[in-house]
Amino acid sequence: xxxxxxxxxLGLSMPQWEDLARRWSVPRYxxxxxFDALHRRGARSAAGIHEIPRELRDRLDLEMPIGLPAIVKxxxxxxxxxxxxxxxxxxxxIEAVYMPGDPAAAEVNEFEDARAVxxxxxxxxxxxxSRVPAPGKFTVCLSSQTGCAVDCAFCVTGRLGGGRNLTxxxxxxxxxxVLDAVGRKSDSARIVFMGMGExxxxxxxxxxxxxxxxxxxxxxxxxxxxxxITPAFARFAALPRRPNLxxxxxxxxxxxxxxxxxxxxxxxLDGLIRAMRAWPVDPRRxxxxxxxxxxxxxxxxxxxxxxxxxxxxxxxxxxxxxxNEDPTYLPGWKRPAEEVIDRFAxxxxxxxxxxxxxxxxxxxxxxxxxxxxxxxQDPRKAPRAP
Ligand code: SAH
Ligand code: SF4
Numbered sequence: 001x002x003x004x005x006x007x008x009x010l011g012l013s014m015p016q017w018e019d020l021a022r023r024w025s026v027p028r029y030x031x032x033x034x035f036d037a038l039h040r041r042g043a044r045s046a047a048g049i050h051e052i053p054r055e056l057r058d059r060l061d062l063e064m065p066i067g068l069p070a071i072v073k074x075x076x077x078x079x080x081x082x083x084x085x086x087x088x089x090x091x092x093x094i095e096a097v098y099m100p101g102d103p104a105a106a107e108v109n110e111f112e113d114a115r116a117v118x119x120x121x122x123x124x125x126x127x128x129x130s131r132v133p134a135p136g137k138f139t140v141c142l143s144s145q146t147g148c149a150v151d152c153a154f155c156v157t158g159r160l161g162g163g164r165n166l167t168x169x170x171x172x173x174x175x176x177x178v179l180d181a182v183g184r185k186s187d188s189a190r191i192v193f194m195g196m197g198e199x200x201x202x203x204x205x206x207x208x209x210x211x212x213x214x215x216x217x218x219x220x221x222x223x224x225x226x227x228x229i230t231p232a233f234a235r236f237a238a239l240p241r242r243p244n245l246x247x248x249x250x251x252x253x254x255x256x257x258x259x260x261x262x263x264x265x266x267x268x269l270d271g272l273i274r275a276m277r278a279w280p281v282d283p284r285r286x287x288x289x290x291x292x293x294x295x296x297x298x299x300x301x302x303x304x305x306x307x308x309x310x311x312x313x314x315x316x317x318x319x320x321x322x323x324n325e326d327p328t329y330l331p332g333w334k335r336p337a338e339e340v341i342d343r344f345a346x347x348x349x350x351x352x353x354x355x356x357x358x359x360x361x362x363x364x365x366x367x368x369x370x371x372x373x374x375x376x377q378d379p380r381k382a383p384r385a386p
């Protein structure tokens with residue numbers, strides 16, 4: 001698939017296609033036919049939309065060319081996940097990750113394995129219900145920007161500096177490029193916005209993409225992760241169709257959090273917690289709290305106890321992510337020892353906080369989601385030591 005001059009067509013929602021049909025003086029249902037062909041049937045070009053007349057196909061080709069980002073690189077891990085480098089129409093590079101199976105179930109199972117073997121786990125572990133991974137399930141981790149201005153100290157994407165926002169069409173195109181590459185269809189996909197960029201700094205692009213994707217993917221299978229851009233919560237919370245929310249907390253007090261996430265100086269914890277409390281959580285669902293464990297920075301028993309107190313009466317589940325090390329871009333930043341990770345999880349469990357641990361099976365595993373950098377780009381910022 002070549003890079004199209006305009007990827008916008010894939011970002012139009014059903015009502016927007018109907019509106020375009022009206023402006024082009026063709027019946028509204030033609031708009032619906034185009035949407036269905038693209039998003040339900042998987043047409044990838046105007047020529048492939050045989051439901052509509054030839055003249056309309058020609059006009060589409062001319063004025064709304066349909067195209068996907070081009071895959072320029074792929075890297076497969078031992079666990080079957082594949083990381084893709086994609087080029088957008090202007091040459092900007094992003095990354096997306098395909099992960100087979102159900103990572104949520106894998107995390108739970110691995111945590112329970114650890115509990116069975118491990119020491120120091122209290123007998124009472126309110127871990128989430130263990131699910132058997134269904135064979136057909138998979139997750140795609142998507143990027144929302146071409147870099148990230150939020151600049152968290154432990155994140156490789158942050159080393160790229162701020163990038164531009166992806167358009168809705170580029171986000172949908174990114175998903176379809178990955179689906180085509182692995183030969184899967186969107187109807188069994190789970191989606192996480194945990195790739196490059198801060199989704200809450202690109203609400204137009206992300207919400208535009210959700211408007212399209214929610215027509216074909218149930219909203220409960222889509223999770224948007226934010227570093228805590230507090231003012232954007234209300235807009236996402238008010239969506240008629242809301243995605244699941246994940247918040248990258250990474251620390252439970254302002255001082256620690258500001259030292260690894262400078263955004264915390266602008267949007268400190270107390271406002272963030274208020275925004276989380278105001279988030280309308282569906283019955284029997286929870287907000288995912290991501291907590292990257294970094295040796296010597298946020299991994300003490302006291303940090304864990306603070307986190308328990310901070311999450312008091314918030315319907316949250318904590319996903320502990322041992323730091324993905326990167327000696328080149330993050331020299332000196334280390335993940336804690338396994339016992340420290342286990343102890344941290346045990347303290348949360350003892351405090352009645354549901355917890356899972358994302359244990360990657362090696363440096364190249366699916367944990368790469370959340371640490372993407374558009375590999376061929378040179379970071380604009382110097383590597384940073386802790
Ligand atoms: N900007 C959004 C979404 C992308 S980052 C956010 O921050 O939530 C997705 C996740 O990857 C975040 O939870 C982030 O804390 C985590 N992450 C970033 N760098 C990491 C690293 N080096 N190792 C492990 N996880 C990392
Ligand atoms: Fe941006 Fe998220 Fe990385 Fe922070 S962790 S720099 S918000 S991508």
